[in-house]
Amino acid sequence: MLLDHAGFDRKARIVTILDEMMGGLEISPSQRELAQQRYEAVGRWLASSGVLMLRDLYIYLQGSTALGTTVKPIGHNEHDVDLVAHRPSYEAVEPAVLKRAIGDRLRENGNYAPLLEEMPRCWRLVYANEFHMDITPAIPNAQCSNGGELVPDRALRRWKTSNPKGYKREFERRAALKPQFRLNKSLQFDAKRADKNVEPYPVATGFKGVLRRMVQIGKRHRDIHFVDLDPCLAPISVIITTLAAWSYEYCVAAKVYESELDLACEVVRYMPAFIEERSVDGRRQWFIWNDTTAGENFAEKWNKHPERAEAFFSWHQRLMADLDALNEVEGMDRLNKGLRDAFGAAPVDRVFGRINEEVATARRSGLLGLAPAAGLSVAATSVPVRANTFFGATPR
Amino acid sequence: MIPNTPRLLTAAQQFVHLRHNATCAGEGLLHAGGLIWHFSMRPTPLSRNYRVRLEYHQGLVPRVFVEDPDLVLLADGRSIPHVYSQKPTRLCLYFPRAFEWQGWMRLDETIVPWIALWLFYFEEWLVSDDWKGGGEHPEVGVRRRPFGRRE
Numbered sequence: 001m002l003l004d005h006a007g008f009d010r011k012a013r014i015v016t017i018l019d020e021m022m023g024g025l026e027i028s029p030s031q032r033e034l035a036q037q038r039y040e041a042v043g044r045w046l047a048s049s050g051v052l053m054l055r056d057l058y059i060y061l062q063g064s065t066a067l068g069t070t071v072k073p074i075g076h077n078e079h080d081v082d083l084v085a086h087r088p089s090y091e092a093v094e095p096a097v098l099k100r101a102i103g104d105r106l107r108e109n110g111n112y113a114p115l116l117e118e119m120p121r122c123w124r125l126v127y128a129n130e131f132h133m134d135i136t137p138a139i140p141n142a143q144c145s146n147g148g149e150l151v152p153d154r155a156l157r158r159w160k161t162s163n164p165k166g167y168k169r170e171f172e173r174r175a176a177l178k179p180q181f182r183l184n185k186s187l188q189f190d191a192k193r194a195d196k197n198v199e200p201y202p203v204a205t206g207f208k209g210v211l212r213r214m215v216q217i218g219k220r221h222r223d224i225h226f227v228d229l230d231p232c233l234a235p236i237s238v239i240i241t242t243l244a245a246w247s248y249e250y251c252v253a254a255k256v257y258e259s260e261l262d263l264a265c266e267v268v269r270y271m272p273a274f275i276e277e278r279s280v281d282g283r284r285q286w287f288i289w290n291d292t293t294a295g296e297n298f299a300e301k302w303n304k305h306p307e308r309a310e311a312f313f314s315w316h317q318r319l320m321a322d323l324d325a326l327n328e329v330e331g332m333d334r335l336n337k338g339l340r341d342a343f344g345a346a347p348v349d350r351v352f353g354r355i356n357e358e359v360a361t362a363r364r365s366g367l368l369g370l371a372p373a374a375g376l377s378v379a380a381t382s383v384p385v386r387a388n389t390f391f392g393a394t395p396r
Numbered sequence: 397m398i399p400n401t402p403r404l405l406t407a408a409q410q411f412v413h414l415r416h417n418a419t420c421a422g423e424g425l426l427h428a429g430g431l432i433w434h435f436s437m438r439p440t441p442l443s444r445n446y447r448v449r450l451e452y453h454q455g456l457v458p459r460v461f462v463e464d465p466d467l468v469l470l471a472d473g474r475s476i477p478h479v480y481s482q483k484p485t486r487l488c489l490y491f492p493r494a495f496e497w498q499g500w501m502r503l504d505e506t507i508v509p510w511i512a513l514w515l516f517y518f519e520e521w522l523v524s525d526d527w528k529g530g531g532e533h534p535e536v537g538v539r540r541r542p543f544g545r546r547e
């Protein structure tokens with residue numbers, strides 16, 4: 001990755017490093033497959049209950065696993081896999097009643113009962129050290145012409161609007177937008193996605209589009225930024241995802257960029273521009289509307305807890321500053337430090353460890369060379385680095 | 397059969413090679429029996445740009461100094477490994493007793509790539525405090541000796 005890169009563009013290489021870091025934080029393909037097998041089995045179990053309320057109920061993915069934007073959470077080993085248990089009937093049902101019916105059915109199964117945890121709005125199946133699956137009940141929303149659904153509110157008293165499928169569709173449409181680059185030389189994020197269509201279930205691809213990586217970069221940066229702060233202050237993932245997607249769509253249409261890193265910085269810079277801010281009764285109110293169904297404000301909580309809005313804006317400043325700093329930094333040591341401060345030591349150590357291994361292997365096998373501008377390289381045109389032993393006085 | 401011993405390169409020949417190799421583009425001075433070559437190099441596009449001085453006198457070992465940036469400042473109180481002297485920072489690039497470098501070898505094809513490798517491992521050492529480039533320190537004769545901070 002460091003050595004066989006044809007170009008000598010530092011920004012492209014920083015993008016490659018970020019790409020690899022984020023790739024390492026995702027749910028692995030085998031875990032993803034396992035999760036799919038498991039939630040399909042859960043779906044079959046729920047649908048075959050014979051309970052009228054659960055008839056034709058089916059389960060599908062929502063959230064970051066559905067979008068391909070997972071980031072391993074800090075502090076525990078399990079990825080979150082968010083699922084919707086959709087009951088397709090329009091017959092009226094209380095949120096608490098439907099939720100209870102799902103919980104009862106899961107508890108009837110000896111495999112699920114010991115894994116089951118009750119959450120305010122959903123049921124959680126905890127597969128220790130792998131992932132946990134959050135199963136949220138949902139019913140169709142007759143008022144939504146866009147195929148939206150209704151999910152329980154936090155108090156489990158009322159249904160509120162949501163549209164996981166529509167949201168995913170719109171996210172994928174935006175993610176498929178192709179940015180334009182002046183020299184068309186640094187397309188790491190996009191390399192393997194060139195002619196990929198929307199997948200029914202996100203399949204493991206080596207590289208992701210810029211937007212997905214941007215979302216992961218934002219989420220990981222948030223996790224590190226808020227690690228010692230009140231977790232309630234951290235902006236929820238859907239806010240980061242939504243603002244990044246809107247900003248990405250805007251940036252891609254508005255401009256031609258020098259590099260993916262410049263695009264990434266710009267996307268982050270414009271994120272707050274898509275937050276609607278109003279003064280209601282002399283108080284500031286914020287709105288980040290779900291644009292795939294009416295009435296879902298992702299920033300709803302900010303209006304009760306304005307300190308969360310403040311926390312978002314100060315985190316955003318920091319993310320912008322950190323990305324700009326990466327754009328300027330000189331020296332692999334400084335780059336390493338900048339990345340560690342922004343994204344935590346673990347993903348940085350993994351990628352730099354691999355870079356060192358790459359150089360060591362090339363050197364051992366006699367393939368390492370030195371090329372003008374590109375520096376150390378395994379390119380055929382480079383001057384081979386002859387075997388040597390670094391010598392010298394013992395430092396005291 | 398005794399293999400042909402390659403001919404020693406003169407300082408003038410070394411100078412011409414250095415001048416024509418794009419990996420060490422710079423300028424220098426040729427004098428009686430020796431040369432000084434100044435050039436800048438970035439071991440990888442993510443690395444700093446280093447200004448290097450290479451001195452060679454025919455029959456003696458090549459001497460390599462990093463002039464800028466100041467590696468001692470970058471080392472921040474730690475003793476830089478694999479140097480003959482901390483300041484001016486003179487790099488130890490090969491093991492003299494193993495004849496890894498000899499007078500018939502082109503400086504631009506041996507010493508110059510070794511400088512790039514040294515600088516790559518130097519930046520890595522700045523982060524990890526562990527020299528990952530391998531090598532020998534004559535007074536201990538062990539590989540990969542960990543280096544503590546200077547008191």
